Amino acid sequence: MSLRVTLIQGGEIGHDLVPAVQRILTAAGVAIDWDEHIAGYEAIRQGLDPLPGPMLESVRRNGLALKTKLMSAPDKPNVNFNVMLRRTLQLVRHGEAAKKSARVEGTLR
Secondary structure, eight states: OOEEEEEEEOSTTHHHHHHHHHHHHHHTTOOEEEEEEEOTHHHHHTTSOSSOHHHHHHHHHHSOEEEOOOOOOTTOTTOOHHHHHHHHTTOOOHHHHHHHOTTTGGGOO
């Protein structure tokens, strides 16, 4: 049985990293069914929203995603699509949430 994982390609160096990561996981014997999407400036260049709806739906459906860095648009260098993605999916950085959560308080040292 394979895992269904959303792969989010953000462009630039991600085009080199993704095939390498996929080869490593395959060599490790991990069976993954990749649901590939683009986001960030890579999506904008192809006429899409920076966080395309089908990509967001895929992440929510699969519950697991691997992404490269989502590159900013040159005309808006201060717009961080990586932060926008976390906020849209209601994710926060591990340390911030874990320290505030009584459920995991005992697991942090």
